[in-house]
Amino acid sequence: MFCERDERILFSDLHFEVAGGELVQVKGSNGSGKTSLLRIVCGLNEDFSGAILWKGEPVADVREDFLASMIYTGHRAGVNRILTPRENLRWSASLQAPADDSQIVEALGRLGLRAYEDIPCRNLSAGQTQRVALARLLISKASVWILDEPFTTLDIHGVKNLENLLAEHVSTGGAVILTTHHPLSVNCRARALDLDQQRINS
Amino acid sequence: MFCERDERILFSDLHFEVAGGELVQVKGSNGSGKTSLLRIVCGLNEDFSGAILWKGEPVADVREDFLASMIYTGHRAGVNRILTPRENLRWSASLQAPADDSQIVEALGRLGLRAYEDIPCRNLSAGQTQRVALARLLISKASVWILDEPFTTLDIHGVKNLENLLAEHVSTGGAVILTTHHPLSVNCRARALDLDQQRINS
Amino acid sequence: MNDAREIQGLKGVSTWSAFCATLRRDLIIALKRRNDLLNPIMFFLIVVSLFPLGISPDPVELSSVSAGVVWVSALLASMLSLDNLYRADYEDGSLEQLLLSPQPLYFLVLAKNIAHWLISGLPVVILSPLLAYMLYLPSEAYWTMVLTLLIGTPVLSLFGSIGVALTVGLGSRGLILAVIVLPLSTPVLIIGAKAVTDVMFGLPVSSHFALLGAILALALTMAPLASAAALRISVN
Amino acid sequence: MNDAREIQGLKGVSTWSAFCATLRRDLIIALKRRNDLLNPIMFFLIVVSLFPLGISPDPVELSSVSAGVVWVSALLASMLSLDNLYRADYEDGSLEQLLLSPQPLYFLVLAKNIAHWLISGLPVVILSPLLAYMLYLPSEAYWTMVLTLLIGTPVLSLFGSIGVALTVGLGSRGLILAVIVLPLSTPVLIIGAKAVTDVMFGLPVSSHFALLGAILALALTMAPLASAAALRISVN
Amino acid sequence: MWLWFAKLGSPRWFYELSDKWLPWLYVSMLILMSVGLFWALLIVPEDYQQGQTIRIMYIHVPVASISLACFPLMAVAGTITLVWKMKLADMVAQSVAPIGAWFTGLALATGAIWGDQIWGTWWAWDARLTSLLIQFFLFIGVIALRSAIDSPDAAAKACAVLAIVGAINVPIIKYSVEWWNTLHQPASNFSIDPVAPNPPEVWVPLLVMISAVYVFFAIALILRTRNEILQRERRSQWVIDLVTREKNV
Numbered sequence A, B: 001m002f003c004e005r006d007e008r009i010l011f012s013d014l015h016f017e018v019a020g021g022e023l024v025q026v027k028g029s030n031g032s033g034k035t036s037l038l039r040i041v042c043g044l045n046e047d048f049s050g051a052i053l054w055k056g057e058p059v060a061d062v063r064e065d066f067l068a069s070m071i072y073t074g075h076r077a078g079v080n081r082i083l084t085p086r087e088n089l090r091w092s093a094s095l096q097a098p099a100d101d102s103q104i105v106e107a108l109g110r111l112g113l114r115a116y117e118d119i120p121c122r123n124l125s126a127g128q129t130q131r132v133a134l135a136r137l138l139i140s141k142a143s144v145w146i147l148d149e150p151f152t153t154l155d156i157h158g159v160k161n162l163e164n165l166l167a168e169h170v171s172t173g174g175a176v177i178l179t180t181h182h183p184l185s186v187n188c189r190a191r192a193l194d195l196d197q198q199r200i201n202s
Numbered sequence C, D: 001m002n003d004a005r006e007i008q009g010l011k012g013v014s015t016w017s018a019f020c021a022t023l024r025r026d027l028i029i030a031l032k033r034r035n036d037l038l039n040p041i042m043f044f045l046i047v048v049s050l051f052p053l054g055i056s057p058d059p060v061e062l063s064s065v066s067a068g069v070v071w072v073s074a075l076l077a078s079m080l081s082l083d084n085l086y087r088a089d090y091e092d093g094s095l096e097q098l099l100l101s102p103q104p105l106y107f108l109v110l111a112k113n114i115a116h117w118l119i120s121g122l123p124v125v126i127l128s129p130l131l132a133y134m135l136y137l138p139s140e141a142y143w144t145m146v147l148t149l150l151i152g153t154p155v156l157s158l159f160g161s162i163g164v165a166l167t168v169g170l171g172s173r174g175l176i177l178a179v180i181v182l183p184l185s186t187p188v189l190i191i192g193a194k195a196v197t198d199v200m201f202g203l204p205v206s207s208h209f210a211l212l213g214a215i216l217a218l219a220l221t222m223a224p225l226a227s228a229a230a231l232r233i234s235v236n
Numbered sequence E: 001m002w003l004w005f006a007k008l009g010s011p012r013w014f015y016e017l018s019d020k021w022l023p024w025l026y027v028s029m030l031i032l033m034s035v036g037l038f039w040a041l042l043i044v045p046e047d048y049q050q051g052q053t054i055r056i057m058y059i060h061v062p063v064a065s066i067s068l069a070c071f072p073l074m075a076v077a078g079t080i081t082l083v084w085k086m087k088l089a090d091m092v093a094q095s096v097a098p099i100g101a102w103f104t105g106l107a108l109a110t111g112a113i114w115g116d117q118i119w120g121t122w123w124a125w126d127a128r129l130t131s132l133l134i135q136f137f138l139f140i141g142v143i144a145l146r147s148a149i150d151s152p153d154a155a156a157k158a159c160a161v162l163a164i165v166g167a168i169n170v171p172i173i174k175y176s177v178e179w180w181n182t183l184h185q186p187a188s189n190f191s192i193d194p195v196a197p198n199p200p201e202v203w204v205p206l207l208v209m210i211s212a213v214y215v216f217f218a219i220a221l222i223l224r225t226r227n228e229i230l231q232r233e234r235r236s237q238w239v240i241d242l243v244t245r246e247k248n249v
């Protein structure tokens, strides 16, 4: 399994591969194009030139398979403010692969949201909302996680917790691409891709 | 100059003062009420019982004076996406104390946004938008800065830069109240207020 | 986890379940807000009663414009509630998640459109006889009006959806939507109102119904595809 | 920095400059979006032209309803553009900054309302003769129509502002606003449309203008205060 | 005076006071209602023009007059909420809105039924009817707004603002509507005042019915408000005491 791309403008001649069992941290200063890169990779942004390959084939050809094995969390959490965390996750799950209620409760519990399952999300704090978004990772069966600044607004426990989740996912053969300005301390094969240097090189 | 408050529910019997030349970091895990506290202090949230004093008088009595010497930046940056950074700042400044154009350009420059003055803010990255919001601090003459997670989405340089600004402001007699999950390394008188402990104590 | 068969196997079941889940989600959101359920009706009622206030309370005069007024108000009510369709999802990022679903977007968009119609179109259809009464519509035209609305309002939802999908990423709201959606909806309005007026004059109306039905069929097959494409562009 | 005199000194100048800056900001935003400028006009045009389609193209019939149709459309156009008034500011946090300004909120809100009227009300007023012509309004009523709209549309903006301010924090959009704003706007609609109809019948209309003027004066003094209070509540 | 005001603002005080009032209100309503109904339905002579339908008046007029009183009441409560931040006022305001909407709806319905008999149509764009309809919309607006905002405090203030703005507008609406429709449909069509030209045996029972319905309104309002008090104060000690006491009894 790998994913590969070439790209111009913000970052020209960028080329990288991600294999299962690996974590890639996309680094770069503000405005260096991290968010743009992730959105291009997962197909939300099509304003680019270059190719994205999934298992050796262009993504366009294997779109469904790619989407089924990929999960993305961006700057905007994808959490409806009126629904409760449970309802939000139930819907998210149904989009990829349905999860039953016990899985959802367990996922929320692992992210420290036990007892918050049935509170409307608008009544959650910034960090709690982010945790709901992250709970999606646990109930999905996707092998590639694409995370844009997932540590934002998380407190110290939350950060540690997420780092453990990432390490666990990678160690069971999953792949992670993430951006963050935090120094990352995960216990697994990790690589960094520095967009600032890419830009300087080009 | 000081500010003082008593409060129940999320945090009961909370009481603190902030003096000029001091930085107070409000700590606490996700959902401990940091955002709520800051919004109460600056008067955006009125669902509380207790008193907030400004220079020894209830804020309601000296509202204008208080607002004129206070500046707040929250989870939402307060940056219009259609306007350029320059236009955004010009308006922000006019609300408190007008600033001329050179001051605005200088403030943006100090935050690393030189050459971005006239780009619509929707084309800025998350971190750049946050920098625009922070530039407000530099052009305002307010002595009290109330910042809710100002380091979010800033890169390492940005974080360092902001820490310097905070230290500078405090050393010239200003006061800062901020929340953050980052470990803070500022070069000035700093105190921490831990909401988790407050809650356990109560 | 990477076994293609497993994913394939899951997928067969889940297009239907994703459809249902999306429909249910949107209905739950509307139910929780409550206002969403009440408001289309109230809006319809209020707009309809603006016309007598603006025009004249005279029964004869009102009766001659009643079909048009009811239809125009239904159109406006449907259009005003369109904003609920994708806006909130766009802003909180749910729309990105929808687009990243491996399920065919056609069905997901269709589910959202159906939910929208159930919330905003159906109540209008049900309430229309009362308003027709208040505007002195001749009673022989009631059934025609209800039926044309029943066929016409889903078309309004489906066409409207394209308009919202195109504009959901834009800052300015409401009006650009109207400018895109209203022209698309005029054929339905014309045929619907004409059918009602024709019945009032004792003319045959079956051809109008055939036309409306054809438009509905067309809209059902094409509009969700167009909306899906538009959503992809907007989220870009 | 803590010198009270200095702050006082600044303040005297800056209420006016804050007013101007806010007005200018809103106008710049509208200019940059362009759609905002075009849309009220387009919406007005389209809604007005829905009526001949929905009702009947007959000049006599249209002429008798024209005053009402123009006024109702103006009301709806004004209401639809209301969302632009505070929504974007609420979402990006600018509204919090506005509320935290030491300047009197009355003037800042008034500036925003004036900007809204300049963008959405004035174009409608200017365009109205054209539409009146299309609807066969008798020519002697043109001036009355333009004048009533000129006095009436600012009232619509001012009242509407209260409605948006009350609902800006809510998830669901569009309709709840309509339910609150439309009933409040009926007097203006009634008086405005009545004045135009009366002129058509050769009746005197000065009392209508006096009434509209009185309502405008009331709205100018009270509505921004209510909006300001409502904004404080919504941002809470 | 100030003390009295503060005391009045206490939900607990109101709850306990209303405990004492309610039995009296019940009794007076029972008496007034039965006398009024008996009189109106059985004793009052048939109208020479309207026949039996005149009897609808005895329910229509009281209901309509209360529906007009509700908005000002709500506005006063709203003002007190905004100015003195008195919780009780908001509870009253919250209770008035649905009652007002119901009474307005009833006035519309009874009027419509009556109209069907007298004018041969359920609905006409008559001044009074129209202004009542708009008032009904305003009530719905207030209720919708309250249910849409979930912080009770914010909802209270928002509804107070709307109630005040609405109350300033209701007279304007009423006036403008009245004057709008006089051209086409003379007011006499509707506002023929059957009270004046009629003998006391017609209007005395009407007065009785009006007071009966007013007492009924007061009871409904008090009950709703009490309900609201218990809901909102459910965490306070006196409510907990009250509930446990009632459980034990």
Ligand code: HEM
Binding pocket: E057, E060, E061, E064, E065, E066, E068, E107, E108, E109, E110, E111, E112, E113, E114, E115, E116, E118, E119, E122, E123, E128, E129, E132, E190, E191, E192, E193, E194
């Ligand atoms: C839907 C239809 C109707 C509505 C909404 C309506 C509404 C009202 C209202 C708002 C009042 C004022 C109450 C007050 O000032 O205290 C009223 C009073 C009254 N209505 Fe109606 N009404 C309707 C139909 C009728 C009909 C058909 C009749 C019979 C001719 C009628 C007879 C009266 C009378 C006699 C009064 C008392 C007049 C007075 O005290 O000024 N109403 N109605």
Ligand SMILES: Nc1ncnc2c1ncn2[C@@H]1O[C@H](COP(=O)(O)OP(=O)(O)OP(=O)(O)O)[C@@H](O)[C@H]1O
Binding pocket: A122, A123, A124, A125, A126, A127, A128, A153, A155, B010, B028, B029, B030, B031, B032, B033, B034, B035, B036, B037
């Ligand atoms: N609008 C609201 N209504 C009711 N409860 C709320 C609301 N907003 C927040 N809360 C609750 O109040 C608590 C404190 O929220 P707050 O946003 O102040 O937390 P925080 O300390 O800023 O957290 P974070 O670090 O995640 O930003 C949370 O438990 C949250 O569930």
Ligand SMILES: Nc1ncnc2c1ncn2[C@@H]1O[C@H](COP(=O)(O)OP(=O)(O)OP(=O)(O)O)[C@@H](O)[C@H]1O
Binding pocket: A010, A028, A029, A030, A031, A032, A033, A034, A035, A036, A037, B122, B123, B124, B125, B126, B127, B128, B153, B155
């Ligand atoms: N919609 C857009 N249109 C045009 N340019 C854009 C747009 N969005 C972002 N940009 C520009 O592209 C560059 C990269 O933005 P991007 O959001 O990818 O940065 P980032 O690395 O994620 O930064 P951050 O750390 O601040 O989130 C920025 O310089 C920005 O100005």
Ligand SMILES: [Mg+2]
Binding pocket: A034, A035, A036, A148, B125, B126, B127
């Ligand atoms: Mg980014």
Ligand SMILES: [Mg+2]
Binding pocket: A125, A126, A127, B034, B035, B036
């Ligand atoms: Mg927070």
